[in-house]
Amino acid sequence: MFVPCGDSAPDLAGCTLLMPAVSVGNVGQLAIDLIISTLNMCKIGYFYTDCLVPMVGNNPYATAEENSTELSTNAEVYALPSRKLVALQLRSIFIKYKSKPFCEKLLSWVKSSGCAKVVVLSSSHSYHRNDLQLRSTPFRYLLTPSMQKSVQNKMQSLNWEEMEKTTCIPEIDESELCVRIPGGGITKTLYDEGCSKDIPVAVLLKFVSEGDNIPDALGLVEYLNEWLQMIKPCVQRDGPTAAALPWKIPSSWRLLFGSGLPPALF
Amino acid sequence: MNSGVWEEVGCAKLWNEWCRTTDTIHLSPTEAFCVFYHLKSNPSVLLCQCSCYVAEDQQFQWLEKVFGSCSRKNMQVTVLTCRHVTDYKTAESTSSLHTPFLKALKTQNFREPLCCSLLEQPNIVHDLPAAVLSYCQVWKIPAVLYLCYTDVMKLDLITVEAFKPVLSSRSLRGLVKNCLAASQLCAAKALGKWCSRAVCGKHAGGEGAGRFRSCQRYSGPGRSGNTWNIPQSTEILKKLMTTNEIQSNIYT
Numbered sequence: 001m002f003v004p005c006g007d008s009a010p011d012l013a014g015c016t017l018l019m020p021a022v023s024v025g026n027v028g029q030l031a032i033d034l035i036i037s038t039l040n041m042c043k044i045g046y047f048y049t050d051c052l053v054p055m056v057g058n059n060p061y062a063t064a065e066e067n068s069t070e071l072s073t074n075a076e077v078y079a080l081p082s083r084k085l086v087a088l089q090l091r092s093i094f095i096k097y098k099s100k101p102f103c104e105k106l107l108s109w110v111k112s113s114g115c116a117k118v119v120v121l122s123s124s125h126s127y128h129r130n131d132l133q134l135r136s137t138p139f140r141y142l143l144t145p146s147m148q149k150s151v152q153n154k155m156q157s158l159n160w161e162e163m164e165k166t167t168c169i170p171e172i173d174e175s176e177l178c179v180r181i182p183g184g185g186i187t188k189t190l191y192d193e194g195c196s197k198d199i200p201v202a203v204l205l206k207f208v209s210e211g212d213n214i215p216d217a218l219g220l221v222e223y224l225n226e227w228l229q230m231i232k233p234c235v236q237r238d239g240p241t242a243a244a245l246p247w248k249i250p251s252s253w254r255l256l257f258g259s260g261l262p263p264a265l266f
Numbered sequence: 267m268n269s270g271v272w273e274e275v276g277c278a279k280l281w282n283e284w285c286r287t288t289d290t291i292h293l294s295p296t297e298a299f300c301v302f303y304h305l306k307s308n309p310s311v312l313l314c315q316c317s318c319y320v321a322e323d324q325q326f327q328w329l330e331k332v333f334g335s336c337s338r339k340n341m342q343v344t345v346l347t348c349r350h351v352t353d354y355k356t357a358e359s360t361s362s363l364h365t366p367f368l369k370a371l372k373t374q375n376f377r378e379p380l381c382c383s384l385l386e387q388p389n390i391v392h393d394l395p396a397a398v399l400s401y402c403q404v405w406k407i408p409a410v411l412y413l414c415y416t417d418v419m420k421l422d423l424i425t426v427e428a429f430k431p432v433l434s435s436r437s438l439r440g441l442v443k444n445c446l447a448a449s450q451l452c453a454a455k456a457l458g459k460w461c462s463r464a465v466c467g468k469h470a471g472g473e474g475a476g477r478f479r480s481c482q483r484y485s486g487p488g489r490s491g492n493t494w495n496i497p498q499s500t501e502i503l504k505k506l507m508t509t510n511e512i513q514s515n516i517y518t
Contacts (some may be wrong), residue, residue, distance in 0.1 A: 003404050003405075046403070046404045047451070048401075050326035050327070053301035054325055054396040055390050055392050055396045055400075055409075056371060056389035056396045056400055056403070057385070057387065057388070057391065058384060058385060058386070058387055058452065059387070060387060067385075068384075069372075070374065070385065071371060071372065071373055071374060071399065071403045073400040073403055080335065086328075095323045126406045182431070208355070222490045252388040254355075255388055258355065259355050259356050259357070259359060259360050260356065260357050260359045261359055264361075
């Protein structure tokens with residue numbers, strides 16, 4: 001499944017794997033794009049799998065003529081060895097019935113490669129929120145048991161909200177409570193697999209609606225950054241305005257809503 | 267294919283909801299949808315004529331079956347396909363573009379000069395051509411995709427002529443005897459998802475030995491000098507156009 005770019009497999013022991021779930025608004029994928037682009041991560045390998053719809057295009061993080069000609073596929077792995085960060089980017093949807101096999105293959109690769117933890121960036125339909133969720137922050141986190149031991153205190157110190165359990169059958173109040181992530185794609189599957197296989201998985205998600213989800217992606221990476229401290233804010237010289245984090249928008253985000261319009265339309 | 271003698275060596279049969287041929291329409295050989303030919307004078311040169319849509323859940327298996335049976339050493343792949351120009355993303359309106367035009371995508375190991383400009387971000391390619399290119403990129407096989415953006419839904423000579431620069435490329439010109447005539451005869455096939463030519467071959471060294479392009483099938487002897495027999499070109503063109511019409515709407 002994982003095919004390295006070079007001749008030998010890279011050493012991922014102790015690294016943190018960041019990955020998206022293909023979910024509502026594609027927020028997780030946009031967030032991973034921002035991380036790879038801002039941290040200038042380099043490609044270390046591909047996931048060659050029959051689980052995702054094939055697609056190709058030129059380097060989505062191109063900054064100049066020289067680096068714009070590298071071909072990119074639907075599932076690629078990037079790394080920043082100095083920070084022990086690895087990012088998996090998924091660029092297409094799952095083929096029918098293949099999402100669970102993908103999760104199983106992915107997590108077994110995570111285990112065999114020695115990654116310290118997995119962070120899944122995801123989103124959930126905002127219209128599914130209950131009254132309590134509507135009144136609070138739109139960000140939530142979830143931790144598998146093996147992750148809770150090491151990280152729960154940090155989450156509490158950051159005042160983060162854990163994803164609430166809701167009734168398994170929405171209309172019936174007496175049914176069991178469980179975690180539901182509508183619109184979250186493989187998020188729940190990854191979380192359940194992580195629990196059963198004892199893999200440290202953290203899920204960070206935002207309640208979103210479809211639309212222009214760039215602000216949601218920026219919100220999600222800043223939420224992640226509160227914990228992982230991937231980048232520091234740049235100091236603003238003029239006045240006490242809050243320092244902005246210098247996220248770099250990838251060149252491939254151009255024309256997100258289609259080509260230019262014909263002038264004859266107006 | 268009119269430039270040499272091609273022998274059929276295999277086929278990849280598949281069925282999906284897009285395959286709606288009737289009994290009276292036969293793509294030779296009967297019922298085969300992806301036909302493989304090799305050049306008799308140089309059997310390491312292979313051509314695949316793909317006249318149907320390979321569905322997304324069939325693409326991986328198609329690749330494993332086709333590429334799994336040949337050695338990756340010294341292989342080079344050329345893919346020719348078409349898309350409608352409305353698929354092309356650009357800052358200006360697509361109605362102001364001069365169609366048809368050619369764009370290319372290549373894998374990391376492809377070192378030859380290209381016949382046209384590269385496909386700019388944020389444009390992407392899907393379907394079988396993308397599956398082929400992904401396979402080649404991952405397994406480090408030199409491969410190039412030439413993609414023609416056109417504004418017509420039916421096959422026409424103007425769209426086909428857009429591929430002319432490809433015929434003059436270093437890898438293909440040894441396989442095409444008369445570029446001008448060949449481009450007029452060639453039905454480099456139609457549009458959208460249901461037809462793309464995957465063309466692959468082993469690069470046995472030397473000009474033209476590695477690749478070829480797909481044209482309609484040549485049949486019958488009797489070619490002299492620069493005059494070309496057109497025994498089946500019109501027939502095959504008609505067949506391809508009818509197939510395209512049938513497959514253009516799965517609900518009819």
